Amino acid sequence: MSDTLRLAVVPGDGIGQEVTPEALKxxxxxxxxxxxxxxxxxxxxxxxxxxxxxxxxxxxxxxxxREHDAILLxxxxxxxxxxxxxxxxLLLRLRFELDHYVNLRPxxxxxxxxxxxxxxxxxxxxxxxxxxxxxxxxxxxxxxxGTPAEIATxxxxxxxxxxxRVVRDAFRRAAGRPAKKLTLVHKHNVLVHAGHLWRRTVxxxxxxxxxxxVDYLHVDAATIFLVTDPSRFDVIxxxxxxxxxxxxxxxxxxxGIGLAASGNVNPDRTAPxxxxxxxxxxxxxxxxxxxxxxxxxxxxxxxxxxxGREDLGERIRTAVRTDLSRRAEGAxxxxxxxxxxxxxxxxx
Amino acid sequence: MSDTLRLAVVPGDGIGQEVTPEALKxxxxxxxxxxxxxxxxxxxxxxxxxxxxxxxxxxxxxxxxREHDAILLxxxxxxxxxxxxxxxxLLLRLRFELDHYVNLRPxxxxxxxxxxxxxxxxxxxxxxxxxxxxxxxxxxxxxxxGTPAEIATxxxxxxxxxxxRVVRDAFRRAAGRPAKKLTLVHKHNVLVHAGHLWRRTVxxxxxxxxxxxVDYLHVDAATIFLVTDPSRFDVIxxxxxxxxxxxxxxxxxxxGIGLAASGNVNPDRTAPxxxxxxxxxxxxxxxxxxxxxxxxxxxxxxxxxxxGREDLGERIRTAVRTDLSRRAEGAxxxxxxxxxxxxxxxxx
Ligand SMILES: CC(C)[C@H](C(=O)O)[C@@H](O)C(=O)O
Ligand SMILES: CC(C)[C@H](C(=O)O)[C@@H](O)C(=O)O
Numbered sequence: 001m002s003d004t005l006r007l008a009v010v011p012g013d014g015i016g017q018e019v020t021p022e023a024l025k026x027x028x029x030x031x032x033x034x035x036x037x038x039x040x041x042x043x044x045x046x047x048x049x050x051x052x053x054x055x056x057x058x059x060x061x062x063x064x065x066r067e068h069d070a071i072l073l074x075x076x077x078x079x080x081x082x083x084x085x086x087x088x089x090l091l092l093r094l095r096f097e098l099d100h101y102v103n104l105r106p107x108x109x110x111x112x113x114x115x116x117x118x119x120x121x122x123x124x125x126x127x128x129x130x131x132x133x134x135x136x137x138x139x140x141x142x143x144x145x146g147t148p149a150e151i152a153t154x155x156x157x158x159x160x161x162x163x164x165r166v167v168r169d170a171f172r173r174a175a176g177r178p179a180k181k182l183t184l185v186h187k188h189n190v191l192v193h194a195g196h197l198w199r200r201t202v203x204x205x206x207x208x209x210x211x212x213x214v215d216y217l218h219v220d221a222a223t224i225f226l227v228t229d230p231s232r233f234d235v236i237x238x239x240x241x242x243x244x245x246x247x248x249x250x251x252x253x254x255x256g257i258g259l260a261a262s263g264n265v266n267p268d269r270t271a272p273x274x275x276x277x278x279x280x281x282x283x284x285x286x287x288x289x290x291x292x293x294x295x296x297x298x299x300x301x302x303x304x305x306x307x308g309r310e311d312l313g314e315r316i317r318t319a320v321r322t323d324l325s326r327r328a329e330g331a332x333x334x335x336x337x338x339x340x341x342x343x344x345x346x347x348x
Numbered sequence: 349m350s351d352t353l354r355l356a357v358v359p360g361d362g363i364g365q366e367v368t369p370e371a372l373k374x375x376x377x378x379x380x381x382x383x384x385x386x387x388x389x390x391x392x393x394x395x396x397x398x399x400x401x402x403x404x405x406x407x408x409x410x411x412x413x414r415e416h417d418a419i420l421l422x423x424x425x426x427x428x429x430x431x432x433x434x435x436x437x438l439l440l441r442l443r444f445e446l447d448h449y450v451n452l453r454p455x456x457x458x459x460x461x462x463x464x465x466x467x468x469x470x471x472x473x474x475x476x477x478x479x480x481x482x483x484x485x486x487x488x489x490x491x492x493x494g495t496p497a498e499i500a501t502x503x504x505x506x507x508x509x510x511x512x513r514v515v516r517d518a519f520r521r522a523a524g525r526p527a528k529k530l531t532l533v534h535k536h537n538v539l540v541h542a543g544h545l546w547r548r549t550v551x552x553x554x555x556x557x558x559x560x561x562v563d564y565l566h567v568d569a570a571t572i573f574l575v576t577d578p579s580r581f582d583v584i585x586x587x588x589x590x591x592x593x594x595x596x597x598x599x600x601x602x603x604g605i606g607l608a609a610s611g612n613v614n615p616d617r618t619a620p621x622x623x624x625x626x627x628x629x630x631x632x633x634x635x636x637x638x639x640x641x642x643x644x645x646x647x648x649x650x651x652x653x654x655x656g657r658e659d660l661g662e663r664i665r666t667a668v669r670t671d672l673s674r675r676a677e678g679a680x681x682x683x684x685x686x687x688x689x690x691x692x693x694x695x696x
Contacts, residue, residue: 077537084540092538116575118466134540142541150508160498189425190440191483191488192432193500200494213536220596227464227600229491239649245593248568
């Protein structure tokens with residue numbers, strides 16, 4: 001990481017506007033005295049801009065975003081905008097244009113956090129979700145819309161190029177972890193073409209990593225184990241849609257999406273990576289300072305990891321751990337979004 | 349139901365061979381003295397037949413199956429057969445050829461059953477999973493297989509014809525239940541073409557059912573609620589793949605796939621409906637009399653419901669409830685598959 005971290009900030013919609021300032025607050029605090037300063041440029045993207053201009057992500061803005069070291073994103077989506085518009089034209093466009101092929105989503109049950117499971121055991125795994133292919137490519141269409149003869153298709157596109165690079169990344173991560181275990185999640189007994197490509201790729205790349213134990217689960221069975229035996233997981237590698245589903249469930253199991261961080265990572269560094277909480281814009285609680293900024297703060301921690309400052313990322317995670325223990329003890333509670341941010345900034 | 353119930357029985361693979369006789373045992377017991385007798389024809393379909401003949405489902409057998417009032421299926425799939433072969437050529441072929449467009453999967457947390465959730469609340473919902481379209485159609489393919497230029501696609505096909513009929517069925521079921529609530533689960537912010545077809549269809553059919561409350565959840569959010577607030581669900585209607593995923597998770601939440609029953613229903617009765625446990629062939633425990641036949645027995649109960657004998661279906665469910673309470677009290681336990689079947693047959 002150079003002396004100045006050029007950070008693009010996209011608070012986005014709803015609670016994105018509230019949690020992002022807290023992530024920045026904690027980022028500033030952890031960088032104080034580190035020799036690195038942050039230079040942020042805020043981009044007003046989301047529902048407001050789309051209503052005002054009809055554009056979700058102008059090419060010029062995309063070009064400017066590329067000039068940054070990383071992007072911090074809040075949340076995208078608003079009921080006033082037709083479903084799919086901001087998602088496809090803003091969020092997914094960023095992931096695809098910036099080649100965020102590793103959508104990295106760690107799941108850790110922090111001490112003191114009460115999830116929904118009676119006996120959760122130790123949970124500490126990471127999902128490597130493919131980010132630029134699968135059913136998310138926007139391929140497909142509809143014919144005779146609105147008539148009884150309507151047909152709508154969605155095409156999942158999977159390439160050896162795209163699958164291999166994300167599988168390689170997942171194996172590297174698995175090899176660097178104590179348990180060294182990789183689970184491929186797919187549904188190759190039904191989605192045979194895509195499934196067999198994933199399978200063969202995991203087999204081939206796995207041959208280069210004899211130290212990593214490889215496992216396979218159908219996506220339906222994987223959801224069962226996420227609630228009956230989440231400790232069994234170490235690194236999960238999976239496609240874009242299965243990854244979307246599994247990581248929301250994993251977030252729930254580890255205490256809720258208020259704590260779930262993610263990184264849209266371009267491991268080749270041909271474009272900036274983007275860090276964002278797994279949660280959405282939550283219009284129902286937006287503007288009320290009710291949202292937990294922890295997921296956004298942890299996402300900022302992943303940003304630091306990615307830029308080579310895992311020491312600082314770890315300080316953020318330690319602060320979160322302390323704050324969550326205090327919550328568990330009942331020492332803190334009922335705080336506003338900004339108060340949680342203040343507490344974490346003081347702790348790092 | 350006529351005097352003689354012509355039942356086709358397909359035990360299939362693995363534990364399917366063990367649980368199916370128990371379901372038949374209970375069916376015989378509940379029908380005794382009812383004025384109806386069962387006439388079963390067993391069909392040897394599954395891995396053994398495929399190995400012997402290279403065929404998973406000969407057309408002649410399919411023709412014979414059509415002549416029955418209903419089909420009772422155990423489980424399909426074996427590690428000795430390449431993944432996807434028995435699934436696509438036998439199980440899915442049956443569902444598609446016999447037009448099982450309603451894949452009905454009730455989720456009930458029976459008294460005394462300990463699931464993985466700390467505070468499950470009351471769980472009693474049913475998933476109406478579309479059974480003849482979506483990503484299960486087998487549309488798609490692969491190009492340049494095994495080369496670095498490989499591309500594999502999977503096409504989800506959704507038609508107004510197919511979506512409307514299953515949505516109508518789901519509304520009818522919702523209208524007949526006390527809570528009268530229908531939740532559409534999809535991912536229309538990403539899968540916009542299929543998603544909007546589902547959405548518009550639910551809106552249109554919903555207008556004919558003003559008494560039914562309609563709700564929508566993205567599939568990722570739905571998995572969260574299944575573990576944090578499963579009581580909120582009454583009837584869920586969803587596509588073939590999302591339904592596959594949600595029902596395994598729902599089974600886990602309600603005590604495991606040992607208890608989860610399903611019906612592949614042709615509501616128009618143009619072909620026999622097929623009833624099967626949600627679980628697979630479980631090769632790891634097959635042949636050891638370890639499998640819980642309860643899911644198969646409950647599937648036989650759904651079969652009776654479908655044939656108009658809900659009184660008898662209810663007797664099966666009551667027997668299961670009693671047996672599960674006895675398990676909870678520790679009065680019974682460690683029983684072999686056949687012993688559980690005996691106990692249930694004695695109870696109905
Ligand atoms: C908002 C939506 C497009 C997005 C996704 O499906 O990827 C979200 O659910 C996520 O997981 O980041
Ligand atoms: C075995 C498999 C093809 C099947 C499915 O995906 O439908 C199973 O998982 C199920 O849920 O009945």
